[in-house]
Amino acid sequence: MTRTHRGALSRGWMWGLLLCGALGCSGTDEGGGGSDAGTDLGPDELPCDVKAVVAERCAYCHTTPLKGSAPMALLARSDFQRASSVNALQSVGQRSLERLGSAAAPMPPKSEPSLPDAQRAVLTAWLESGMPAGTCGSLPAGPAPTTCSSGSFWSEASGTGASMAPGHACRNCHLQQAPSMAYFFMGTVYPTLHEADGCDPRLASPSEVKVEILDSQGQTRLTLTPNSAGNFMSNSLQPSFPLPYRVRLVGADGRSREMSTLQTNGDCNTCHTEQGASNAPGRIALP
Numbered sequence: 173m174t175r176t177h178r179g180a181l182s183r184g185w186m187w188g189l190l191l192c193g194a195l196g197c198s199g200t201d202e203g204g205g206g207s208d209a210g211t212d213l214g215p216d217e218l219p220c221d222v223k224a225v226v227a228e229r230c231a232y233c234h235t236t237p238l239k240g241s242a243p244m245a246l247l248a249r250s251d252f253q254r255a256s257s258v259n260a261l262q263s264v265g266q267r268s269l270e271r272l273g274s275a276a277a278p279m280p281p282k283s284e285p286s287l288p289d290a291q292r293a294v295l296t297a298w299l300e301s302g303m304p305a306g307t308c309g310s311l312p313a314g315p316a317p318t319t320c321s322s323g324s325f326w327s328e329a330s331g332t333g334a335s336m337a338p339g340h341a342c343r344n345c346h347l348q349q350a351p352s353m354a355y356f357f358m359g360t361v362y363p364t365l366h367e368a369d370g371c372d373p374r375l376a377s378p379s380e381v382k383v384e385i386l387d388s389q390g391q392t393r394l395t396l397t398p399n400s401a402g403n404f405m406s407n408s409l410q411p412s413f414p415l416p417y418r419v420r421l422v423g424a425d426g427r428s429r430e431m432s433t434l435q436t437n438g439d440c441n442t443c444h445t446e447q448g449a450s451n452a453p454g455r456i457a458l459p
């Protein structure tokens with residue numbers, strides 16, 4: 173790679189940072205929780221099995237700052253004991269039990285992989301027995317720890333190309349530095365939600381993963397496949413159908429995860445950052 177290219181890239185990283193500052197990429201921070209004034213909530217510890225299920229299935233939205241439009245955090249036993257803001261006569265725990273059993277409006281929402289039976293049984297039993305205190309403490313408030321599952325990072329020394337800069341906002345930079353390759357839909361699929369910028373995704377079977385781009389009517393308009401680096405991109409500079417769009421991410425095992433919010437910006441990684449910006453829960457992560 174030449175000196176000029178390196179210089180150009182570095183300017184790109186700075187440009188990305190500036191853009192983030194201007195658009196406010198730091199996520200939302202509305203307050204969560206209901207009223208519990210005067211109630212003795214008792215020990216805040218969750219049972220270990222309950223904590224593990226909540227961490228994996230609920231807390232990536234119900235966290236602080238809140239993500240994916242979730243209305244309150246679910247990190248501690250007291251979060252479940254509080255009065256619900258939907259129905260003050262019920263606790264958040266009782267509401268959770270109802271939503272776990274709801275076909276029309278389940279939690280986790282329909283956009284997510286459904287709760288496996290064993291995990292459903294753990295949560296249901298705990299909620300039905302009045303949410304007894306456990307010994308495993310509560311989940312940490314955000315921001316979530318950043319990881320790199322593969323342990324491997326892309327470096328500028330490997331040059332520009334389809335494997336470059338995983339996790340970074342591709343199109344933003346291409347519009348500046350490589351406009352003839354500023355494809356409309358570009359992004360990176362990761363194995364988990366909070367992977368560091370530049371971390372190589374190293375997906376197990378990238379060719380079996382599908383990023384389906386749907387139009388506002390729910391019709392699949394484009395199916396993209398991540399390359400061996402986890403990056404995916406469309407081949408046209410403008411979308412081939414009228415925006416806005418939605419996304420369904422289908423994993424190699426056939427499970428899926430959907431973005432139901434309609435979007436008009438195809439540069440996925442601008443919102444799907446390490447911590448998630450503009451209400452996104454984090455990376456585009458396999459279901």
Ligand code: HEC
Binds near residue numbers: 230
């Ligand atoms: C993908 C993000 C996401 C995940 C994962 C998720 N939720 Fe939610 N949750 C939401 C959103 C958005 C709302 C508000 C809209 C609604 O009520 O459907 C909500 C609302 C709720 C409410 C309050 C609404 C009511 O009916 O009282 C409860 C309770 C709840 N979720 C429990 C859970 C539990 C328990 C889990 C895990 C088993 C979970 N959620 C997983 C996004 C999520």
Ligand code: HEC
Binds near residue numbers: 333359404405
């Ligand atoms: C900081 C700027 C920057 C970022 C971020 C960036 N690129 Fe690039 N990309 C470039 C430059 C510069 C080139 C080289 C253009 C040239 O060769 O003239 C390039 C070239 C490419 C090419 C063309 C390779 C070829 O020779 O045909 C692809 C494909 C590509 N990038 C994909 C991506 C993807 C996918 C992402 C996001 C995960 C990304 N890029 C992020 C700057 C960037």
Ligand code: HEC
Binds near residue numbers: 440456
């Ligand atoms: C302007 C910000 C923004 C852009 C750009 C964006 N997303 Fe999202 N994405 C979100 C938000 C907010 C959510 C959570 C709410 C929802 O699921 O609709 C989300 C959720 C998702 C989910 C579900 C994640 C989960 O854990 O529930 C997937 C998959 C996804 N997006 C894929 C994509 C892809 C692929 C692109 C690019 C083609 C993209 N997104 C572009 C904001 C964005």
